[in-house]
Amino acid sequence: MDNDITIKVPDIGDFRDVDIIEVLVSAGESVDKETSLIALETDKATMDIPCPQAGIIEEILVRVGDKVSQGDAIAKLSTVENAATTTKQERKSTTGQITDPEPSAPNITPQPAAAPGEADLHAEVVVLGSGPGGYTAAFRAADLGKKVILIERYNNIGGVCLNVGCIPSKALLHTAEIINEAQQMAAHGITFSKPEIDLPRLADWKNKVISKLTGGLAALAKQRKVKIVTGNGTITSAHTIDVTDTSGSSMSIRFDNLIIAAGSQATRIPTFPNSDPRLMNSTDALELEDIPEQLLVVGGGIIGLEMATVYDALGSRVTVVELSPDLIPGCDRDLVRPLEKVLKKRYENIFTATRVTAIAIRGEGLEVSFEGNKAPDYDNFDHVLVAVGRQPNGLKIGADNADINVDENGFIPVDKQQRTNIDHIFAIGDITGQPMLAHKATHEGKVAAEVIAGMKSRFDARTIPSVAYTDPEVAWMGITETQAKAEGIEYEKGAFPWAASGRALSIGRDEGLTKILFDKKTGHVIGAGIVGPNAGELIAETVLALEMGTNAEDIGLTIHPHPTLSETVNFAAEMAEGTITDLYVPKKE
Numbered sequence: 194m195d196n197d198i199t200i201k202v203p204d205i206g207d208f209r210d211v212d213i214i215e216v217l218v219s220a221g222e223s224v225d226k227e228t229s230l231i232a233l234e235t236d237k238a239t240m241d242i243p244c245p246q247a248g249i250i251e252e253i254l255v256r257v258g259d260k261v262s263q264g265d266a267i268a269k270l271s272t273v274e275n276a277a278t279t280t281k282q283e284r285k286s287t288t289g290q291i292t293d294p295e296p297s298a299p300n301i302t303p304q305p306a307a308a309p310g311e312a313d314l315h316a317e318v319v320v321l322g323s324g325p326g327g328y329t330a331a332f333r334a335a336d337l338g339k340k341v342i343l344i345e346r347y348n349n350i351g352g353v354c355l356n357v358g359c360i361p362s363k364a365l366l367h368t369a370e371i372i373n374e375a376q377q378m379a380a381h382g383i384t385f386s387k388p389e390i391d392l393p394r395l396a397d398w399k400n401k402v403i404s405k406l407t408g409g410l411a412a413l414a415k416q417r418k419v420k421i422v423t424g425n426g427t428i429t430s431a432h433t434i435d436v437t438d439t440s441g442s443s444m445s446i447r448f449d450n451l452i453i454a455a456g457s458q459a460t461r462i463p464t465f466p467n468s469d470p471r472l473m474n475s476t477d478a479l480e481l482e483d484i485p486e487q488l489l490v491v492g493g494g495i496i497g498l499e500m501a502t503v504y505d506a507l508g509s510r511v512t513v514v515e516l517s518p519d520l521i522p523g524c525d526r527d528l529v530r531p532l533e534k535v536l537k538k539r540y541e542n543i544f545t546a547t548r549v550t551a552i553a554i555r556g557e558g559l560e561v562s563f564e565g566n567k568a569p570d571y572d573n574f575d576h577v578l579v580a581v582g583r584q585p586n587g588l589k590i591g592a593d594n595a596d597i598n599v600d601e602n603g604f605i606p607v608d609k610q611q612r613t614n615i616d617h618i619f620a621i622g623d624i625t626g627q628p629m630l631a632h633k634a635t636h637e638g639k640v641a642a643e644v645i646a647g648m649k650s651r652f653d654a655r656t657i658p659s660v661a662y663t664d665p666e667v668a669w670m671g672i673t674e675t676q677a678k679a680e681g682i683e684y685e686k687g688a689f690p691w692a693a694s695g696r697a698l699s700i701g702r703d704e705g706l707t708k709i710l711f712d713k714k715t716g717h718v719i720g721a722g723i724v725g726p727n728a729g730e731l732i733a734e735t736v737l738a739l740e741m742g743t744n745a746e747d748i749g750l751t752i753h754p755h756p757t758l759s760e761t762v763n764f765a766a767e768m769a770e771g772t773i774t775d776l777y778v779p780k781k782e
Contacts, residue, residue, distance in 0.1 A: 197251060200230065200268045202242060202261050204317075206338040208233075210260040217241070218268070222250045227647060231255065231267055240337050243647035248272035301608075301616050312433060312447035314422070316342040318645055319434060319448035321426045321590065324352025325359075326622035326634025327454030328410055333642035334452075335417035342446055343419050344426040344436055349407035350414065353456055354631045357476040360406060362499055364399045365479070366662050369506030373664055377701060390507055396481040422446065426455075428591040431615060450617045450645045453597075453605065454638065455590050457583040457623035465552050465579065471559055472552065473578045475500055484508050485575035487541075489561055491549050493520040495661040497580035498536075502663050504578075505539055512542040512574070514549055514563065516581075521661055525674045527688075528667050528722045531704040535665065544568040552577060585624045609651040611641040619645070633657050656720075658736050660729035665705060668732035671720030671739050674710060683713035684720075687745060687769025689761050691725055693776050696756040702726050707761035709735060709748070711769055716744035721765075727758060734762050745770040 205211065215232040218224055229241035230250075252269040255261060316339075320331040323345035331343040347356050354360060375385045414421055424438040434451065437443040459474035461467055470477075471485075478500050486509065490501045493515030505511045513520070513536070520536075520543070521529050537543060547565025554560075555573065562571045587603035598614045599605050605613055605620040613620050619641040622634030636652060643650035658670035677684050691697035691705030705725020712719050721735035738748060748766035753759050767773040771780065 196272045198245075198248075198270050198272060199254075199266050200245060200270055202263050202265045202267060203245075204263055205233070205240065205242075206340060208338060209262045211262065213255055213257055213259045213261060216253060216255065216257055218244075218250050218253070220250055220252055224248065224250060224270075227649075229647065229649065233261070241647055242267065244270065246270070246272055301612060301614050311445065313444040314342060314420070315447045316340050316420070317449045318342075318452065318642070319344065319446055319450070320452045320454055321428075321434065322352055322454035322456055322622070323347075323350035323410075323421070324354050324454060324456050324622060324634065325631040326638040327352060327452070328414070328638075329635040330452045330454060330621060330638030330642045331419050332413060332417055333639045334645060335419050337642060337646035337648075339642075339646060341417075341419045342422055342448075343414065344422050344424070344434070344446075346423070346425050348423060349404070350410050350421060351403075351407045352454075353458075353476075355406050355410070356403060357479055359631055361399050361403055361479045362475070362503070363662060364402045365395075365481075365503045366499060366664075368395065369503050370664060372506040381701060390484070392481055392484065399479075399481070426590065428595050428597070431595040431618070434591075451595075451619065452611075452638070452641045452645075453587075453590065453592075453613075453618065453620040453624060454622050454634065455586040455624050457585045457629055459579070460582045460584050462579060462581065465577075466554055466559075469554060469559070471576045473576060475578070475580055478504070478578050486510060487558075487574045487576075488512070489514065489559075489572075489574040489577045490580060491577060492580035492582070493517070493543070493545065494580065494582070495521060495659070495663075497578070498532075498661060498663045500578055500580060501536075501540070511540045512544070512572070513540060514544045514547050514565075514568065516546070516548055518546045520545065521667060523673070524659075524661075524667060524669055525722055527674075527706065527708070528669060528724045531706060531724045532661075532663055532665055532667055535704065536663075542568075583623065583629055585626075585629075587624050609640075609653065610644045611637050611652060612644070628657055628659060630657060630659070654740075656736060656739050658732050660732065662729060665702065665725045666728035667722075667724045668728040669720070669722035670732055670736050671718070672710060673720060673722070674708075677710060677720070682719070685711045685713055685716075685745075685769050687711070687765040687767065689764040689768055689773075689776070691758075691761060694756075694758065694761055694764075696758050696760065697725065699756065700726070705758075705761070707731070707765045709738075709745070709762070709765045709769060711745055716746075717742050718744070718748075721762075723761075725758065725761075731759060731762060734759065 211233045214234045217229050224244050226246045227243045231242050233240050248270040251271050255267045318334045318339045318341045320327050320343045323343050331341050335341045422436050424436040426434050426436050428434050434446050435443050484507045488504050488509040488511050490497045490513045493513050501511045547568045550564050551562040558573045585603040587599040587605045592599045604626050605624050607620050607625050611619045621637035623629040640650045640652045656671045661667040688708035692703040697703050707723045710720040718738045723731050745766040749770050753763040
């Protein structure tokens with residue numbers, strides 16, 4: 194049965210007399226619920242106005258250039274049961290991207306809209322957690338006209354990454370790089386005296402870096418009118434969340450939509466003496482309370498090796514133990530090998546395929562027992578740093594009170610639009626699964642905010658790069674060579690050794706390697722890996738190459754500046770194509 198309704202501009206926040214920059218439908222067109230009807234542009238953002246339900250557009254009441262506010266009529270819609278289920282599924286958005294509707298996560302449960310109730314605050318969007326994903330989601334939602342509340346347990350927004358993770362560790366890794374480079378110059382005729390390390394001043398500088406970034410985020414939140422609530426958030430229902438501060442005081446917040454960005458925490462091994470301050474996780478290690486003479490790092494992955502890099506440069510004698518057969522599990526051996534060669538010269542010991550079976554308190558030290566072919570039965574250390582991974586916080590936020598699906602490990606399943614099984618509750622970042630990386634979380638945060646605002650957005654990255662900020666750095670993306678071999682993927686490889694790079698030789702760093710994998714049938718880039726200084730910066734070009742569907746010729750014909758390390762990407766492509774002149778490669782028969 195037909196039923197004509199007038200579609201009006203919904204609540205778009207504090208905006209008034211907003212310009213219409215595009216009319217996205219026409220009279221007589223069948224539309225789905227949430228189909229974008231018009232695009233508006235304010236001085237802060239561009240937003241689409243969605244159709245409230247499926248039907249047929251009978252009349253368009255506005256045109257490009259008109260100004261509208263909340264409540265203004267924009268179209269007349271004839272609603273027909275089951276109408277317009279497939280028409281206009283693909284539409285070009287105001288961002289110029291082709292978008293299509295994303296299948297919902299299995300068993301998404303619709304919930305009634307938030308009803309007025311007993312709560313101290315209310316927001317259209319509440320974001321739980323203010324790490325890179327969380328603050329990105331909050332800021333994007335605010336830019337799209339939503340009233341937003343951002344919940345953070347630290348006194349400063351930025352989450353684990355900015356406060357006790359990515360940023361402080363990179364500040365200290367820069368310190369380590371300076372110390373190591375000064376030492377390496379001795380082989381080239383420049384000798385510096387042994388560095389004098391003022392630990393309190395170094396810690397103060399690290400903290401100033403954190404303060405500058407978190408202070409800048411606070412200013413951005415204020416400019417966007419995002420309200421920050423400090424404390425631990427616990428979901429209490431499908432539309433409410435309680436926040437408790439350090440004094441024990443709590444408040445209730447009612448939300449229309451929730452974005453869970455609660456992150457993860459360092460994994461603890463319950464059989465270890467975790468109450469002993471000499472047993473550290475990565476957060477403890479970043480405090481720089483002292484520099485142990487003998488340090489054991491349990492875990493030879495990215496976090497463990499980054500912290501080992503810092504403490505080695507500051508003067509600790511470092512031993513690394515890794516359960517897997519190789520350092521940085523999941524990365525190709527030819528990329529890890531140059532790093533491992535450097536580390537074996539610097540560290541006391543590196544034990545792979547080795548397990549720590551026990552840690553016992555022995556006076557002023559810790560006695561650690563090992564199980565592995567080349568490891569001793571036990572050894573003594575001043576401190577032990579445990580870096581064996583991170584666990585998501587999905588089981589710690591009261592998700593069951595809203596019937597949100599959480600697996601036994603604490604991960605929250607989501608669809609491509611970051612929706613959980615509850616249609617108005619979204620999740621992003623570490624809590625949604627591997628890889629647990631800040632740059633993944635930021636893109637997911639934008640998707641969640643845009644979907645809430647009615648945009649046809651989805652997370653559709655073809656690859657997510659990984660970087661170990663060690664010395665040398667190791668970076669990779671796409672399909673690894675190990676994976677390609679295991680899965681029977683036919684590929685061509687171009688690998689360029691930095692020993693033939695003028696730039697690498699001029700900085701005394703010829704241990705590096707750049708390699709790119711190309712699909713044997715299509716010629717397109719499917720993976721890449723780089724080891725050497727600034728590998729984390731260089732890998733971005735290969736990520737773009739994969740996303741754009743480029744081949745070896747595309748990269749080889751792209752003029753790179755000389756002499757630079759970025760040339761090695763060009764040379765790796767030329768190696769695969771057979772056009773390299775900086776090395777001699779016999780022609781294939």
